Amino acid sequence: MxxxxxxxxxxxxxxxxxxxxxxxxxxxxxxxxxxxxxxxxxxxxxxxxxxxxxxxxxxxxxxxxxxxxxxxxxxxxxxxxxxxxxxxxxxxxxxxxxxxxxxxxxxxTSAKVKKPKRPYRVDNWCLELPAIQALISSIWNSSSLCNAATSVSLKLAKIRSAILKWVLENRHHFMLDWSLISKDLSVSAALAQDSSSAFDHITNIRSIEHDVYIQHSFWKQRAKSEFRFNDGLPTSYFFSRSKAREKRLRIFALKDDMGNWISSDMDLSNLIVSHFTCLFTSSTQSTGSLTLQDLSIPQLDGFQQDYLSRPFSASDVEYAFFSMKPNKSPGPDGFPPRFYQLFWGLIKEDITSAVLSFLNSGILPPAWNNTHVVLIPKVELPEMISQFRPISLCNVIYRAASKCIALRLKKVIDGIIGQNQNAFVPDANRDWGFRDTRF
Structure with a gap:
């Protein structure tokens, strides 16, 4: 067969x-x-x-x-x-x-629905190329009359547009034929019978190392933890698995509350919005007269209050950015953590100033709070909207500010949560499909 x-x-x-x-x-x-x-x-x-x-x-x-x-x-x-x-x-x-x-x-064989136009997500594979680094440096070093947060947002938007234009013009130069590479390396390895031919084999390997690294970065960013190399090179089966996984994440049809299959775009949208609107709407009637003093809520002592109230520092911001995994999915602005980590020497002054401005003043630029909501299946073959859980893909710069706050709360949270509040215990809810809360 x-x-x-x-x-x-x-x-x-x-x-x-x-x-x-x-x-x-x-x-x-x-x-x-x-x-x-x-x-x-x-x-x-x-x-x-x-x-x-x-x-x-x-x-x-x-x-x-x-x-x-x-x-x-x-x-x-x-x-x-x-x-x-x-x-x-x-x-x-x-x-x-x-x-x-x-x-x-x-x-x-044709698309069931028109694919939504997604904002461009900056590719990690091109960030270490000299042309891209020069482009980023040029835009970031340009002068701006805006405040720190607005200036950072404008520069990031310009960089994303410039990188997108460059990638569309040059991407085809970096696409590799993996089967041909594997075949060439096998031939040169078989011919390596003496020092001269062995040197030729190593030279052959070094000649493609840079391009292989670029493709490695390209697929690693898309496949996340699913990424594996087989004998040093990605296989055709891996690529097909990646494409198949992408298609499996699409929602083609769902059952409504009556058990009827819904497949049209409009009906699916209405079903999803209706479900989560109902889910996140409180059904509890407010008493109107209840105050915090009437509730038995643990209190922070003076030392803890002073600790939480002290200003954030540049080292807090830097630690937050570098504690993120480089290939984590970006938010609406399109920049993954890898961008900030790689260009920290260039951008840290502006980024730190912008983040500290928010943390120490409480004023949040509206663009930072933009979020993509993605539905993740809780079961292998979901049929109903209740079998999906929503996650928020926040902008990395907002994520860093949140992490600064969360890391500080971690120092005092043990004394203000109950024993049954397992949502605050790392990894405690993973087996039940709930959100994994981390600090």
Whole structure:
């Protein structure tokens, strides 16, 4: 089968595979899934990635009585990397079971919805290039008549626009053919039989190190902790996995409160907004006369109050920026932590002044508070909006200011929280899918 599949490129396979891959693809019957490992090994070795789908989870049923009823997802669609590149928006729609024991499945190769226009996120891969560093230095050293916070916001906006323009004009020069690189290195390694040929092999490696590092940075930023190298070079299977993961995060359809599938853009938007509006609206009626003095709230002593009230310092701000992971997702302004860490020598005076201005005066520039809200699935195959949790992607500069406050609160928080407030215990809620609170 592998030899047959390798003769067809690009390749897309759709239909009844008569094999369950995961336990969540099956309901009822034996919990033992026969043949799943062999099937998965076959799929990975080709390699093929599964297309995302919308609609009911199960596509086959034996239609027996309740004690013997079995539902499984046997009908799927797999595609090769080159096919996914040709049809990046392809997805599968599972229809309802009716007369047959198998449900119809429909493959769509066009985008279901128009992709929203996302603000440009600065790429880490280009930040160490001399041309980009000169561009950033030129813009940042330009004079400004605005206050510190406004000046920083304007400079960041100019830098983002300039980097975007440069990347669009030069990105194709840094795209590498990994299969060709791997083949060339294998050949030169095989020829390294003496000191002269071994030196040629090392020279060959050094000649591509810089470009390899750029691609390494490009994919590492996008894949986060999922990133792995295989024998020093990324594989085609990794790229297909990254693309498949990106498609799986899209919401194609959801069930409403009545159990009906919703798939149109407008209905999905209304469903999501309605759910979270209701969720974050308090149903408790205010008594109107209750004051803080009436509540049994722990009090801070004078020393703790003085500690929290003392002005923040430049070292507090610097520590906050450098305690972040470089590849963390940026906020609406598009700058990841790596940008601030790499150019700290150039920007620290302005950035520190701007952050301290907010921390010590309480005046927050409106642009800093802009946030992207992203829905993260709490289960493998979410069907309802309640199976998503929202997270906020704040601007890194706002995140740094928040971290300064949080780190200071950490010193006194043990005395003002109850034993049952596990939201303030690091990692305590990870197993239950709640937010992991860190300081």
């Amino acid at each position: 592998k030899a047959l599949c390798s003769s067809y490129s690009p390749l897309c396979m759709i239909g009844d595979f008569n094999q369950v891959e995961h336990h969540y693809d099956k309901l009822g019957g034996s919990s033992n899934i026969t043949g799943w490992k062999s099937f998965l090994d076959w799929r990975i070795n080709i390699p093929l990635s599964e297309l995302p789908y919308s609609g009911p989870n199960f596509t086959w049923a034996n239609k027996r009585n309740s004690s013997s009823l079995i539902l499984e997802r046997l009908d799927r669609c797999y595609a090769s990397q080159d096919w996914n590149l040709l049809f990046p928006d392809a997805y599968l729609k599972n229809l309802n079971l009716f007369l047959s024991d198998h449900a119809p499945i429909v493959l769509s």
